[in-house]
Structure formats: structure tokens, C-alpha cells
Amino acid sequence: MDQGKSITLQNVRKAWGETVSLRGIDLEILAGQFTAILGPSGCGKSTSLRVIAGLEDVTSGRVLIGDQDVTAMSPAQRNLSMVFQSYALFPHLSVAENIVFGLKVARMQRQERLARLAEVAELLELTPYLDRKPAALSGGQQQRVALGRAVVSRRPVCLMDEPLSNLDARLRDEMRREIRKLQQALGFTMVYVTHDQTEAITMADQVVLMNQGQIEQVATPQQIYAAPATPFAARFIGTPPMNLLPPSAFGALLDKRSEGVQIGVRPEVLSEDRHGAFAATVRSAEFLGADTLVELDANGAPLLAKLAGNRSVLPGEELRFSVAPSDIHVFDVASNGRLDDPALVARIAGAQA
Amino acid sequence: MQRTRQWIHAWLLLLPAFVFLLAFTHVPAITTLWNSFWTTARGRRPSRWAGLDNYDTLIADPVFWKVLVNNIWFAIGTIPTSIVIALVMAVWVNQKLAGRGFVRMAYFTPTVLPMIAVANIWMFFYTPGFGLIDQITGLFGMAQSNILGQSDTALVGVMIVTIWKEAGFFMIFYLAALQTIPPSLIEAARIEGAGPWTIFRRVTFPLLMPTTLFVSVNAVVNSFRMVDHIFILTGGGPDNASSLLLFYIYEVAFRFWDTAYAATLTVVLLAILAALAIGQFFFFDRKVHYK
Numbered sequence: 001m002d003q004g005k006s007i008t009l010q011n012v013r014k015a016w017g018e019t020v021s022l023r024g025i026d027l028e029i030l031a032g033q034f035t036a037i038l039g040p041s042g043c044g045k046s047t048s049l050r051v052i053a054g055l056e057d058v059t060s061g062r063v064l065i066g067d068q069d070v071t072a073m074s075p076a077q078r079n080l081s082m083v084f085q086s087y088a089l090f091p092h093l094s095v096a097e098n099i100v101f102g103l104k105v106a107r108m109q110r111q112e113r114l115a116r117l118a119e120v121a122e123l124l125e126l127t128p129y130l131d132r133k134p135a136a137l138s139g140g141q142q143q144r145v146a147l148g149r150a151v152v153s154r155r156p157v158c159l160m161d162e163p164l165s166n167l168d169a170r171l172r173d174e175m176r177r178e179i180r181k182l183q184q185a186l187g188f189t190m191v192y193v194t195h196d197q198t199e200a201i202t203m204a205d206q207v208v209l210m211n212q213g214q215i216e217q218v219a220t221p222q223q224i225y226a227a228p229a230t231p232f233a234a235r236f237i238g239t240p241p242m243n244l245l246p247p248s249a250f251g252a253l254l255d256k257r258s259e260g261v262q263i264g265v266r267p268e269v270l271s272e273d274r275h276g277a278f279a280a281t282v283r284s285a286e287f288l289g290a291d292t293l294v295e296l297d298a299n300g301a302p303l304l305a306k307l308a309g310n311r312s313v314l315p316g317e318e319l320r321f322s323v324a325p326s327d328i329h330v331f332d333v334a335s336n337g338r339l340d341d342p343a344l345v346a347r348i349a350g351a352q353a
Numbered sequence: 354m355q356r357t358r359q360w361i362h363a364w365l366l367l368l369p370a371f372v373f374l375l376a377f378t379h380v381p382a383i384t385t386l387w388n389s390f391w392t393t394a395r396g397r398r399p400s401r402w403a404g405l406d407n408y409d410t411l412i413a414d415p416v417f418w419k420v421l422v423n424n425i426w427f428a429i430g431t432i433p434t435s436i437v438i439a440l441v442m443a444v445w446v447n448q449k450l451a452g453r454g455f456v457r458m459a460y461f462t463p464t465v466l467p468m469i470a471v472a473n474i475w476m477f478f479y480t481p482g483f484g485l486i487d488q489i490t491g492l493f494g495m496a497q498s499n500i501l502g503q504s505d506t507a508l509v510g511v512m513i514v515t516i517w518k519e520a521g522f523f524m525i526f527y528l529a530a531l532q533t534i535p536p537s538l539i540e541a542a543r544i545e546g547a548g549p550w551t552i553f554r555r556v557t558f559p560l561l562m563p564t565t566l567f568v569s570v571n572a573v574v575n576s577f578r579m580v581d582h583i584f585i586l587t588g589g590g591p592d593n594a595s596s597l598l599l600f601y602i603y604e605v606a607f608r609f610w611d612t613a614y615a616a617t618l619t620v621v622l623l624a625i626l627a628a629l630a631i632g633q634f635f636f637f638d639r640k641v642h643y644k
């Protein structure tokens with residue numbers, strides 16, 4: 001088994017005439033790790049993946065796989081595999097022929113080819129379907145064939161572009177675990193594109209968060225959740241999304257000195273505390289079973305809070321909250337970055353201060 | 354009750370198309386078959402039952418065998434060549450090249466032209482002494498040629514014109530089919546390490562098989578059906594060297610006015626076409642992947 005190889009993008013730009021899809025990407029994808037490229041639709045995830053694959057040329061910048069500069073190489077020379085969103089199975093070939101397509105192109109000996117096929121078919125539970133055409137398979141089975149074709153060649157890098165988006169929710173959960181298991185068992189470098197934060201957070205060792213052709217943050221799922229680097233990262237990860245409040249929302253707690261910042265608090269970390277420093281008025285409440293989602297008004301700014309259990313609140317009621325200092329995120333509006341301001345955090349946390 | 358009504362509706366809807374098909378295809382075909390068993394009426398001599406006499410005449414007719422063999426050579430010479438050229442042109446103009454629209458249109462032009470016009474254009478190439486071919490070869494001091502006037506080259510001359518006309522037509526079908534192949538299939542093949550030739554051989558060409566079947570059935574039928582250009586180019590001559598089956602049928606029917614024998618020849622033509630079309634479907638069926 002080839003060990004995974006690292007992938008490096010150096011100041012990669014990609015433009016189609018006026019449309020700029022990648023605005024200077026610098027990225028280090030670690031060898032043998034599961035990296036998810038996450039972002040909203042149209043942010044350039046697929047373009048990044050296709051640039052790595054060699055299906056698109058870069059406008060400027062360099063792409064390295066391992067220590068090798070592959071910027072000018074064809075997809076075939078880059079020695080990687082790819083799973084497409086549409087699966088891209090060859091409709092005229094049987095499942096077995098689809099899986100060994102690459103091995104045949106590489107003129108592998110028939111015996112070894114059949115051994116590899118049997119092994120992969122066993123691994124992905126495709127053995128009963130080897131003689132069928134893709135059209136005679138369910139969506140989940142087609143997905144497995146695409147996975148089989150990607151892993152049978154044992155290439156060091158595997159790229160996937162939203163591979164689960166055509167499956168129903170139940171199958172998606174199942175395949176998510178299966179893909180993760182496969183990657184860990186085989187040890188290749190995985191670059192996985194998705195717009196679904198759940199997929200990225202549950203599967204990846206490292207998440208690359210993209211927005212409008214730029215990278216917002218590269219970190220582990222835990223780090224992105226605990227310390228988002230930008231307001232965008234703060235809102236994109238977590239459901240319901242983080243509250244981003246102007247200083248005025250905290251009334252007398254903050255003064256003029258703290259203009260030009262945004263304060264982020266996740267709905268699930270707001271805990272009710274009669275002596276809390278932070279007050280807001282209830283607008284409406286929604287009972288969700290395990291917890292209650294409360295919409296509030298904090299000095300004119302909308303605020304969401306997720307309260308444990310069936311806490312019945314009435315519109316117009318005033319609630320007071322305390323927040324742990326580690327759960328308060330401060331962002332600088334001008335630089336669009338994270339601020340470290342313990343004094344400001346302490347004033348909001350209030351009760352503990 | 355409900356079912357009967359549905360049947361009646363279905364038949365009523367089918368009726369107009371059915372009437373025209375019967376009137377212009379099936380009735381004439383059966384009439385032709387019937388006529389082939391009678392003699393041609395001449396002057397005061399009425400037509401009478403001839404049994405298989407016309408077919409005996411046909412088997413003994415050297416011209417019939419000559420045009421049949423001509424037609425087979427014509428088919429062999431034009432069909433594969435025009436299909437291959439069509440495929441190559443389609444793959445070529447399906448790429449991202451500058452002036453793609455212009456090239457497509459240029460390749461398609463021969464198809465839009467009526468066969469008579471095409472033949473006239475090629476007369477201008479072929480004319481001995483003054484034609485384009487002779488003017489060019491003349492520059493190199495070569496002797497005059499008379500491609501259409503010599504029995505060993507006349508059929509080849511006719512075949513080249515046919516290929517020129519047919520290839521552009523078939524290209525359009527291939528082009529349409531190429532555009533239905535998802536680009537991700539080609540990309541997947543590229544990632545798997547396949548070069549352009551392997552992609553063509555293992556992905557593109559197999560996916561074009563239904564088109565190839567359609568085009569080749571058309572080509573076969575056309576090779577027995579297209580005779581317009583022979584009127585202009587050679588008139589079937591010299592000495593029937595470039596005459597084809599349908600052209601011979603025309604001559605028998607409307608020059609020699611032997612309608613019964615023409616009917617007999619037509620029955621043979623029909624039988625050949627039916628056999629070829631059915632045979633092709635069976636031959637290709639196992640190799641064609643339909644979506």
C-alpha cells in the first residue's frame with residue numbers, strides 16, 4: 001500500500017475571464033489525513049479539487065503533490081483517484097469492468113487484477129453485482145462502485161466532490177461512516193468537498209473552510225467550533241448558527257470604547273442565571289423536544305438561545321444569562337478577524353467577573 | 354366498456370397515419386409484387402399471367418447482375434468511408450477550437466445541397482481538360498484524365514461524390530450524440546490514466562454505438578436509394594459501368610417501358626433492403642448499449 005502524500009497549493013488563482021473562482025489559495029493538506037473542503041455553493045470548492053486533479057489549469061500559482069511540482073502535469077500523471085458527484089460510471093461497462101478500468105489502462109496482469117477486484121468487491125459488498133450494468137443498481141450501490149474504482153488502484157491521493165449529495169438521508173449517514181472507515185483502513189490522503197457542515201465535522205481530521213474563492217480558516221473541527229477565526233466561520237459551523245451581536249446589544253455592559261467589534265455567542269452556551277449580567281426580552285419560543293429554542297430581543301438586536309428542557313417562557317418576559325468567558329468570541333469588523341480582548345469578555349460574562 | 358372505448362380512441366387516433374402509410378407504402382409494395390407476376394401490356398396485347406417468367410428473365414439478364422455487383426461495390430466503397438470520415442469530423446469539431454461554428458457549418462454544407470447541385474459541382478472538378486482536377490494535375494505536367502468517361506474509374510468517381518455528400522450528414526448525428534456524453538465520464542477516464550485514444554476506444558466509441566447503428570442502416574438504405582447524381586455525372590455509363598440497381602429500374606420502367614420487369618427488379622431491391630436492415634439490427638444488437 002502506497003502511503004498517502006501531502007498536497008500543497010501555493011498562491012493558486014483561477015479565473016475564467018471576468019469570473020474569479022479562486023483568489024490566491026495557500027493550503028497544506030497533510031499526508032494520510034482526511035481533509036474536508038467546506039463552504040457554501042459557488043465558493044470555489046469544486047474548482048480547488050479540479051485544480052488538484054489537473055482537470056483545470058491554474059491561472060497562476062503552483063500545485064505540489066508530495067514533493068513534486070505537478071502544476072503542468074496531466075491528471076493521469078498525478079497518480080490520484082476521484083469520485084464524482086454524479087459518480088461518472090461508464091454506463092456500457094459492467095460493475096467489474098468499471099472498477100478495474102484504471103488497472104486495465106495500466107496493463108496490470110490479469111491475475112493480479114482479478115485479485116484486486118475480488119478484494120475491493122468484498123470490502124464494499126459488491127460481489128453479487130459484479131456482472132450488472134450501473135443502470136441496474138440503486139444509488140447507494142452506484143456510489144459503492146465509484147468508491148471501488150477510486151480505491152482499487154491504491155493511489156496515494158483520493159479526491160471526492162460531494163459524493164453523498166445524491167443519496168437519501170439514511171444512506172448518507174451510513175456511507176459517511178463507511179468512507180471514513182475506508183480512508184482510515186487504507187491510509188490514503190483524502191480531500192473531500194462538501195457544503196454540509198455535518199459531513200465535514202464528523203468525518204474530517206482537518207477542515208478547510210472556504211468563502212468566495214478564499215480560505216477563511218484551516219483547523220480541526222473542534223478548533224473551528226471552539227475558536228472560529230472569522231465571523232463567517234462562526235456563522236457557518238453550528239446549528240442554529242452563532243449569534244453575532246453589535247456592542248449595543250449588551251446595553252450598559254459595554255461602552256463607546258468597544259465600537260467596531262462584533263460579539264459572537266452560540267445559542268447553546270447561553271445559560272439562564274438570575275444574577276447574569278446579560279439581559280434580553282423574549283419574543284417567541286419553539287419547543288424542540290430535548291430543548292427549547294427562544295427568540296429574544298437584546299436591546300434591539302435579535303438573539304437566539306437554546307435552553308435545556310421544556311422551559312416555558314412567555315413573550316415579553318425578561319431573561320438574564322451568564323456566559324462562560326471561553327464561550328465569548330470577539331471579532332474585529334475592520335480586519336474581519338478574531339480579537340483577543342479579555343477585559344471586554346470579562347464585562348460580558350458578568351456574573352463570574 | 355371503458356376498455357372498449359379506449360381501444361376505439363386509440364384506433365381512431367392511429368387511423369390517419371395508417372391510411373397514408375397504407376396508401377403510399379404498403380399498397381404500392383403489394384401491387385408491385387403482384388405486377389411482377391404479369392407481363393407488360395403492349396399495344397393491343399393485354400397483360401397476362403406470367404408466373405415466375407419475369408424472375409427467369411432476371412436471372413438470365415447480364416445487366417441485372419452487372420448493376421447488382423456495381424451496387425455492392427458502391428456500398429462497400431461508400432459506407433465505411435463516409436461513416437469513418439463523419440466520426441472523425443464530429444470528434445474534431447466537438448473540441449474547443451477557434452472557429453468551431455464555422456467548421457461545423459462548412460462540413461454540413463454538402464448535406465444541405467440537393468444531390469443534383471452536388472453532382473453539378475463535381476462535374477466542374479471532373480470535366481476532362483478544363484476541370485479543376487485536370488487543371489491542377491496539368492500544372493505538374495500530367496496527362497488529361499477522364500475519370501467519369503472510363504469504365505474502370507466511372508464508379509469510383511460517383512462514389513467519391515457520394516462520400517462527400519453523406520459524410521457531413523452523418524457527422525451531425527455523431528455530433529449530437531457526442532454532446533450527450535457527460536463530460537465527467539471523459540474526466541473520470543482521464544483520471545484513471547487513459548489517453549485520448551484509449552478514451553475514444555473504450556468510452557466514446559462504445560457510447561456512440563446506437564448512433565453508428567442508426568447511421569449505418571441509413572447508409573445502407575441510401576446506397577441503394579441515391580441515384581440522382583448518376584443522371585448528371587455518367588448516365589450509368591459507360592456500358593453500365595456506373596449504373597446502380599435503382600438507376601437500372603428507372604431505365605427499364607421509364608425508358609424501355611417494361612413495367613412488369615421493372616416491378617420484378619423492384620421486388621428484388623425491396624427484399625435486399627429488408628434483409629440488410631433486419632440483419633444489421635441483429636448483428637449490432639449485442640454490441641449496442643442503449644441508455
Ligand SMILES: Nc1ncnc2c1ncn2[C@@H]1O[C@H](COP(=O)(O)OP(=O)(O)O)[C@@H](O)[C@H]1O
Pocket residue numbers: 016019020021039040041042043044045046047048
Ligand atoms: N467552467 C467555468 N466557467 C466559468 N465559471 C466557472 C466555471 N466553473 C466554475 N465557475 C465559477 O467559479 C465559481 C466557483 O465554482 P465551483 O468551484 O464549482 O463552486 P462550488 O464551491 O459550489 O463547488 C462559481 O462562481 C462558478 O460560477
Ligand SMILES: [Mg+2]
Pocket residue numbers: 045046047
Ligand atoms: Mg461544486
